[in-house]
Amino acid sequence: MSERSDEIGKTRPSNSFMDIAEALKLADELLFTHTGEHLDHLQEAILKGTLQGQKYAKIASENNLSEGHVRDSAYELWKALSDVLGEDVNKLNARNILEKIIISNSGSIEYLVNGNKVTICAKQKRSPKSSPLSKPNKKITCLDIDTAPELTEFYGRTDELNTLKAWLVQDCVRLVNLVGIIGIGKTTLAIKLIEQIQTQFDYIVYRRLRYCPTIENFLTDLLQSFISSIIPSTLDRQVNVLLKFLRKHRCLIIIDDLQMLFQSRQYASQYQAEFDGYYHLFKQIAELSHASSLLLITSEQPEDTIATRHKFTRCLKLPGLGESAKQILMDKQLSDEQMWDTLIEKYQSHPLWLEMTATMIQELFAGKVTEYLAYPDLILSNAITFQLSRLWLRLSESEKQVMNYLATQEDAVNLSQILQEISHPPTELLKAIQSLKRRCLLEDTPNFLGATYVENYRSALLKINPIFKNYLSSLPLLPT
Numbered sequence: 291m292s293e294r295s296d297e298i299g300k301t302r303p304s305n306s307f308m309d310i311a312e313a314l315k316l317a318d319e320l321l322f323t324h325t326g327e328h329l330d331h332l333q334e335a336i337l338k339g340t341l342q343g344q345k346y347a348k349i350a351s352e353n354n355l356s357e358g359h360v361r362d363s364a365y366e367l368w369k370a371l372s373d374v375l376g377e378d379v380n381k382l383n384a385r386n387i388l389e390k391i392i393i394s395n396s397g398s399i400e401y402l403v404n405g406n407k408v409t410i411c412a413k414q415k416r417s418p419k420s421s422p423l424s425k426p427n428k429k430i431t432c433l434d435i436d437t438a439p440e441l442t443e444f445y446g447r448t449d450e451l452n453t454l455k456a457w458l459v460q461d462c463v464r465l466v467n468l469v470g471i472i473g474i475g476k477t478t479l480a481i482k483l484i485e486q487i488q489t490q491f492d493y494i495v496y497r498r499l500r501y502c503p504t505i506e507n508f509l510t511d512l513l514q515s516f517i518s519s520i521i522p523s524t525l526d527r528q529v530n531v532l533l534k535f536l537r538k539h540r541c542l543i544i545i546d547d548l549q550m551l552f553q554s555r556q557y558a559s560q561y562q563a564e565f566d567g568y569y570h571l572f573k574q575i576a577e578l579s580h581a582s583s584l585l586l587i588t589s590e591q592p593e594d595t596i597a598t599r600h601k602f603t604r605c606l607k608l609p610g611l612g613e614s615a616k617q618i619l620m621d622k623q624l625s626d627e628q629m630w631d632t633l634i635e636k637y638q639s640h641p642l643w644l645e646m647t648a649t650m651i652q653e654l655f656a657g658k659v660t661e662y663l664a665y666p667d668l669i670l671s672n673a674i675t676f677q678l679s680r681l682w683l684r685l686s687e688s689e690k691q692v693m694n695y696l697a698t699q700e701d702a703v704n705l706s707q708i709l710q711e712i713s714h715p716p717t718e719l720l721k722a723i724q725s726l727k728r729r730c731l732l733e734d735t736p737n738f739l740g741a742t743y744v745e746n747y748r749s750a751l752l753k754i755n756p757i758f759k760n761y762l763s764s765l766p767l768l769p770t
């Protein structure tokens with residue numbers, strides 16, 4: 291009956307006349323008529339590869355899956371087709387069998403199965419093939435994104451959108467971290483991304499962790515987006531159901547505000563003890579063989595422990611909006627356009643800070659950028675100050691020491707200088723610096739004074755985020 295061997299030499303050459311899309315459609319419809327289930331992405335990839343004379347190993351590598359997983363799924367697929375057709379279907383004869391059915395029924399949309407005529411429902415439209423797993427008969431994507439904020443204006447971010455699309459759609463990366471300082475536009479970008487890639491997934495689900503649900507509540511809620519049957523009550527069974535679903539269907543799960551699960555007043559990205567279950571879930575999703583993806587959105591870059599292999603996990607750190615930030619100033623109807631570049635540079639083209647500052651310029655200076663910039667210091671609006679103080683409260687004591695020190699420095703400084711001048715154990719200082727980088731509060735700037743690459747690297751200069759520096763400098767007494 292079903293065939294687990296991969297003797298490619300015995301398969302038919304792939305240059306025969308059979309239209310592969312037609313054969314896939316036939317297999318899909320046969321299965322659907324008998325089982326009520328369509329071919330899933332992996333089954334389709336296996337069938338397509340088989341019809342093209344590919345080995346399981348090739349099918350696996352093209353779809354970023356393990357060969358064992360592909361073989362197991364192939365075994366199930368041949369078994370299902372054998373049951374439907376009443377004859378042994380396997381990797382070696384699948385092509386012949388489907389071809390025979392197509393020839394004997396050409397021109398009709400009815401097929402003879404087990405001596406009975408099977409009528410297939412109306413033909414469906416085909417979607418463009420842009421992913422290795424895209425289906426010829428694309429089903430409708432199930433979207434569960436009701437809790438995502440509505441997108442109003444969207445500017446720039448072409449490179450970031452292209453990068454994310456390539457990772458999620460073409461490379462089938464299983465876990466992507468989208469990281470950036472608060473207000474930089476992470477959520478906005480993710481929502482735009484959904485708009486652009488929704489046809490590539492069977493399911494797209496968006497969830498925010500703002501109210502820190504327990505892992506059990508989170509999973510129960512998530513599974514309700516996927517299955518209509520009773521959700522298991524134990525955590526391990528819930529995880530199993532989810533992982534099985536992710537293998538069977540191509541899903542994109544977007545989890546926003548991940549930093550809510552991390553500890554405050556500790557180094558960045560450490561899960562609070564009660565949320566450890568999330569870490570284990572994400573790790574399993576990253577390590578398991580499937581074609582679904584998880585997009586984690588956070589202002590604190592998660593530890594690399596999950597990201598063991600670049601092939602399956604990636605991280606995108608979001609910078610400012612660049613030139614596109616001008617559109618924000620235009621929307622706010624500011625004047626003195628010749629000074630906009632200066633304003634944008636001072637606020638690092640951070641969209642939210644620029645929006646808040648533009649509102650302040652409207653309210654205090656009737657929209658005149660030149661008058662605002664005539665002040666010697668940057669003025670941080672109350673809204674920006676409020677955001678920065680929330681960030682400040684999350685820092686550990688060592689991080690605050692480093693930030694306070696850097697806020698007093700005129701220029702960027704190198705690592706050894708920090709270690710020498712702050713009286714604190716060097717190991718703690720190094721951890722603090724790493725943590726501040728994960729929070730996007732410290733930036734490396736290359737030191738071009740060094741003579742060689744190695745010297746440049748060793749003496750890389752550290753620079754505090756200028757807006758944060760401004761915030762700290764303006765405090766009457768630096769809080770710790």
Ligand SMILES: Nc1ncnc2c1ncn2[C@@H]1O[C@H](COP(=O)(O)OP(=O)(O)OP(=O)(O)O)[C@@H](O)[C@H]1O
Nearest residue numbers: 443444445471472473474475476477478589641642
């Ligand atoms: N690409 C963009 N085009 C236009 N406006 C943008 C863009 N990105 C962000 N903004 C503006 O900045 C605001 C903040 O963006 P967003 O909420 O996406 O940031 P965030 O990084 O998710 O913040 P947080 O860390 O607080 O969740 C948005 O409400 C929007 O007004």
Ligand SMILES: [Mg+2]
Nearest residue numbers: 476477478546
């Ligand atoms: Mg957000």
